[in-house]
Amino acid sequence: MSPTDRWILDMDAGPIYVQIGARVKEQLARGDLAPGEKLPSARDLAALLSVNPNTVAHAYERLEADGVIETKRGLGTFIREDAPVAGTKKETLEAAAVRYVNEARRLGVSLDEAADAVKEAWNAGSS
Amino acid sequence: MRGFKTLLWLEHRRSWVWAVSLFASLAFWAWGIKQVLVLDIASRAGIRSGLLGIAAAIGLLVLAIMIGRFRGETRNGQYQVMLLSPPSGYSHILARFVYAATVAAIYYVTIAFLYWWIAELAGIHFDAVTLIELILGLPLYGLALIAFPLMAWVLLLMVVVSSYRLSGSGWIPGTIMVFGSGVAFGELGEAISRIAYSLPGWRIFRHAPGALIERFGPLDPEVSTELSQVMYQGVPIEPVLVMLAVTALMLFLAGRIWQEVEA
Amino acid sequence: MLAHLEHVTKRYVKADGVLDLSLGFPAGEVVGVLGLNGSGKSTLLKLLAGLLQPTQGTVRVFGKAPRQARSQFVFLGEQDALWTWMTPRDAEKFMSGVYEDFDAARFNELLDVLDVPRRKTKAMSKGERGRLRLAMSLSRDVKLYLLDEPLAGIDLISREKILSSLVREWHTDETILLSTHEVAEAEGLFERVLLMKAGRIALDAQAEELRDEGKSVVDAFREVLS
Numbered sequence: 067m068s069p070t071d072r073w074i075l076d077m078d079a080g081p082i083y084v085q086i087g088a089r090v091k092e093q094l095a096r097g098d099l100a101p102g103e104k105l106p107s108a109r110d111l112a113a114l115l116s117v118n119p120n121t122v123a124h125a126y127e128r129l130e131a132d133g134v135i136e137t138k139r140g141l142g143t144f145i146r147e148d149a150p151v152a153g154t155k156k157e158t159l160e161a162a163a164v165r166y167v168n169e170a171r172r173l174g175v176s177l178d179e180a181a182d183a184v185k186e187a188w189n190a191g192s193s
Numbered sequence: 194m195r196g197f198k199t200l201l202w203l204e205h206r207r208s209w210v211w212a213v214s215l216f217a218s219l220a221f222w223a224w225g226i227k228q229v230l231v232l233d234i235a236s237r238a239g240i241r242s243g244l245l246g247i248a249a250a251i252g253l254l255v256l257a258i259m260i261g262r263f264r265g266e267t268r269n270g271q272y273q274v275m276l277l278s279p280p281s282g283y284s285h286i287l288a289r290f291v292y293a294a295t296v297a298a299i300y301y302v303t304i305a306f307l308y309w310w311i312a313e314l315a316g317i318h319f320d321a322v323t324l325i326e327l328i329l330g331l332p333l334y335g336l337a338l339i340a341f342p343l344m345a346w347v348l349l350l351m352v353v354v355s356s357y358r359l360s361g362s363g364w365i366p367g368t369i370m371v372f373g374s375g376v377a378f379g380e381l382g383e384a385i386s387r388i389a390y391s392l393p394g395w396r397i398f399r400h401a402p403g404a405l406i407e408r409f410g411p412l413d414p415e416v417s418t419e420l421s422q423v424m425y426q427g428v429p430i431e432p433v434l435v436m437l438a439v440t441a442l443m444l445f446l447a448g449r450i451w452q453e454v455e456a
Numbered sequence: 457m458l459a460h461l462e463h464v465t466k467r468y469v470k471a472d473g474v475l476d477l478s479l480g481f482p483a484g485e486v487v488g489v490l491g492l493n494g495s496g497k498s499t500l501l502k503l504l505a506g507l508l509q510p511t512q513g514t515v516r517v518f519g520k521a522p523r524q525a526r527s528q529f530v531f532l533g534e535q536d537a538l539w540t541w542m543t544p545r546d547a548e549k550f551m552s553g554v555y556e557d558f559d560a561a562r563f564n565e566l567l568d569v570l571d572v573p574r575r576k577t578k579a580m581s582k583g584e585r586g587r588l589r590l591a592m593s594l595s596r597d598v599k600l601y602l603l604d605e606p607l608a609g610i611d612l613i614s615r616e617k618i619l620s621s622l623v624r625e626w627h628t629d630e631t632i633l634l635s636t637h638e639v640a641e642a643e644g645l646f647e648r649v650l651l652m653k654a655g656r657i658a659l660d661a662q663a664e665e666l667r668d669e670g671k672s673v674v675d676a677f678r679e680v681l682s
């Protein structure tokens with residue numbers, strides 16, 4: 067996965083700083099980022115994504131408030147050793163579930179039909 | 194004036210081809226001079242002098258074109274770059290003028306040098322003082338009287354025409370200037386001739402007639418009288434002073450208007 | 457405010473440029489000036505640069521008339537405004553001779569980052585010339601950058617290089633006004649967007665707030681134009 071693949075942004079999908087926060091949590095949840103690992107500086111990430119550095123800084127502030135990352139003076143920004151990996155996994159999964167359920171509801175299917183589709187997809191995926 | 198040297202450098206890079214062509218043409222004229230082989234020495238010198246007269250006139254034309262070419266730059270955005278640069282309009286105008294004036298000075302001093310060569314070929318030997326008057330004094334007099342005001346006028350004209358470009362009626366001030374200048378210079382000429390000779394003049398070619406007589410024998414009485422007048426009364430300084438002031442005024446106006454241009 | 461316009465109107469002989477604009481630009485903002493051709497984007501930037509004089513109203517940059525403040529800001533015009541015989545070395549010589557705030561070391565770094573060939577501009581592509589001019593602009597240490605369509609007519613790779621250089625070189629106390637047609641491409645860069653239509657401001661909003669409402673800047677742009 068190239069660096070930009072991990073940081074997909076959709077201008078129609080709400081504020082960028084929220085999306086960046088979500089991307090960090092997703093990467094943490096998937097193991098693409100490990101606790102203690104260094105994140106790109108706000109400016110480097112901004113340059114990579116062609117977004118305003120203030121926006122990235124805003125995202126990092128929120129992540130810091132959420133206890134996911136920390137800034138060590140002079141060294142950079144890191145995922146916290148005690149970052150809530152399990153929590154972000156749960157969050158990411160639930161967010162995906164919400165998206166799936168919304169789609170299912172739009173299609174007008176029942177919970178059972180929706181659940182069956184999940185099982186089929188799961189089995190297809192593991193072969 | 195920060196950046197003046199850089200503006201001169203810029204002017205050189207923009208215009209060196211014109212300058213070099215002008216200087217190279219002198220080689221052509223020098224060659225032309227050698228080619229004149231009419232038997233009568235006086236006529237030969239006369240024809241050769243005529244050639245240099247043409248070279249001098251062409252030089253004025255080329256210098257006017259060289260200094261006046263910035264229509265292209267107003268269109269291509271280079272004017273924008275210069276307008277937004279820290280040096281004032283006066284600096285920009287002065288840099289263009291100084292470069293062109295330097296080229297003009299070199300050109301006309303070289304032509305004067307060629308006149309000396311023509312004289313030498315005809316067997317006329319001037320003394321040292323007359324030589325300096327011929328090679329330095331005469332060109333500088335002519336530059337101050339004719340070439341500098343002409344170049345400053347062209348610069349001013351081009352600035353005026355360019356500055357009203359956007360308003361769409363730029364031709365009006367331009368036309369006024371062209372016709373107005375004709376009238377203005379006429380009036381100026383009259384005014385100058387009235388005050389000429391009120392200050393002590395510069396005595397020129399004091400020893401020239403002696404050299405001519407030595408070579409060709411006694412001079413024609415008419416020519417003799419004219420030469421005496423020039424030699425004993427001297428060439429008036431007033432026209433030069435007035436034209437230098439007029440030149441400075443035109444450069445000042447050009448600089449002032451240049452800064453107001455919309456680009 | 458680093459710069460502001462008060463009830464500024466600019467009328468041309470055949471058309472109107474901008475009508476009764478009043479705007480302020482504080483320090484540290486990255487502003488996108490968006491709109492169709494003829495909407496007044498260029499006129500706005502040129503008024504701020506002092507290249508145009510308002511028909512009515514006042515423009516102040518760093519508290520002065522723009523021409524007086526010209527050594528304190530950068531204007532990057534749309535036109536390919538370099539002499540054809542100039543090489544990057546010549547450009548460096550010109551800039552450092554004329555601007556006190558020009559950083560030659562940064563200029564050479566940017567030439568490398570932006571991959572500008574060391575040739576005369578007449579031997580460069582439009583994209584390469586655009587990158588050279590951007591390098592010249594970003595090497596000046598000022599607080600206000602007025603960039604008029606720096607991406608116009610430029611190839612994709614050059615545009616990407618230009619945008620990422622802008623992000624890298626921008627400092628938080630600097631203000632950038634950037635006009636562009638490439639709304640989608642440049643959208644992420646802007647904190648504030650000015651959408652212009654027929655010489656007036658149709659929308660003046662914070663980009664992230666628009667997105668909070670579920671609209672991308674592109675969406676807002678389309679809305680305004682219809």
